[in-house]
Amino acid sequence: MSVKIRLKRTGMKKAPSYRVVVADARSPRDGRIIENIGWYNPRVEPSAININEEKALSWLKNGAQPTESVESLLKRAGILGRFEAEKAAAKGSSNA
Template identity: 90%
Template sequence: MAVKIRLKRTGMKKAPSYRVVVADARSPRDGRIIENIGWYNPRVEPSAINIDKEKALNWLKNGAQPTDSVLSLLQRAGIVERSSQTTAAPDAQ
């Protein structure tokens, strides 16, 4: 079972806020979740991020893959260090 850490949209129409959740990769965006580990509100200045560090690190250690947006939030919250993600170009011969 592939497990992802991703955002689940909540809030009113045109006023989004998000829950940071752990879910099966096959379930829909706002579908069934395994665990709620935090929330993110982009509508306040500065944007509010609240993620349970212990739960997030435990899920990452157990193999859960964060989406790109959640990885960015984890880095901004100081839970995951920013790494120099260099992509090597394939050898063209």
């Protein structure tokens, strides 16, 4: 089973906001999810991002693949950088 971290569209017509969710890759965009880990509102200036860092990191460590849009949100929130640093530290300690 392939698990993705992706956006689920919410909000009114022409006024979208999004939930950052973990879902099976085969389920539809607004279909069944495994866990809700945050939200993103592009309609405010600057755009609002709120992602639970612990949940996101645990899903990334378990192999969940973020979509391109979620990957950019994780970079902006600083979560992806922390994940890469932890991965590099774990790799360095295992080689030593």
